[in-house]
Amino acid sequence: MLGDGQWKKLTHLFTLIDVDDSGAVEYTDLETVMNRTLAAAGHAPDSIIHDGAGAMLRRFWADFKQVADINRDDRISRAEWFACWEQLLGEEDADALFDDLPPAVRQIHLLVAQALGINDLRGADSATWARFAGSVGIGEAATFARLDLDGNGLISVDELQQLTAEFFLSNEDAPGNALFG
Ligand SMILES: [Ca+2]
Ligand SMILES: [Ca+2]
Ligand SMILES: [Ca+2]
Numbered sequence: 275m276l277g278d279g280q281w282k283k284l285t286h287l288f289t290l291i292d293v294d295d296s297g298a299v300e301y302t303d304l305e306t307v308m309n310r311t312l313a314a315a316g317h318a319p320d321s322i323i324h325d326g327a328g329a330m331l332r333r334f335w336a337d338f339k340q341v342a343d344i345n346r347d348d349r350i351s352r353a354e355w356f357a358c359w360e361q362l363l364g365e366e367d368a369d370a371l372f373d374d375l376p377p378a379v380r381q382i383h384l385l386v387a388q389a390l391g392i393n394d395l396r397g398a399d400s401a402t403w404a405r406f407a408g409s410v411g412i413g414e415a416a417t418f419a420r421l422d423l424d425g426n427g428l429i430s431v432d433e434l435q436q437l438t439a440e441f442f443l444s445n446e447d448a449p450g451n452a453l454f455g
Contacts (some may be wrong), residue, residue, distance in 0.1 A: 397428030
C-alpha cells in the first residue's frame with residue numbers, strides 16, 4: 275500500500291507532468307518538459323544532447339506504458355497513474371534502496387540527470403539546479419541546500435539516486451520529498 279506522503283507526492287508529480295492539463299499524461303507532455311529543461315540549459319533542438327535525451331525519453335515512455343497504460347490508448351489517465359504506482363511501489367519497503375526500485379522508476383533519475391547534465395564526474399551546482407527547477411516549474415532554488423545531502427555545493431548522481439528513492443518511497447520527512455517541488 276502506498277502511504278499518504280507517497281500519494282501526495284505522486285499527485286503533485288502528475289499535475290507537474292500533465293503540462294497541457296488534459297487530465298492524462300501523454301508523450302507530448304513529457305516531451306514538452308524535456309524541451310523546456312534542455313532549452314533552459316542552452317541545448318539547441320538539433321544538438322547531440324537533445325537527440326540523446328529524446329532517445330532516452332522514448333525508451334522510458336515505452337517501458338512506462340507497459341506498466342501504466344492499461345487500456346493501451348497511449349495516455350496515462352489519473353486512474354492508471356495511481357494504479358501503476360501502487361503496482362510499482364506498493365510492495366516496496368519504505369527504506370528500500372535506490373537499487374531496489376523497479377527499472378521504470380530508476381530510469382526517472384536518468385532523465386533528471388540528463389536534464390541537469392550531471393554524470394559520475396560532474397555534479398549540478400545551485401545555479402544549474404535553479405535553471406532546471408525553473409524550467410520544470412518546481413519552485414525555489416532554496417530547496418538546493420536540502421537536496422545537496424553532503425553540503426559540498428553540488429548535487430551528485432549518488433545524491434540524486436538517494437533523493438529519487440526517498441521521493442518515491444518515503445512517507446516521512448525526507449530531503450528527497452522536495453525533488454519535484
Ligand atoms: Ca496531458
Ligand atoms: Ca491509458
Ligand atoms: Ca553534494
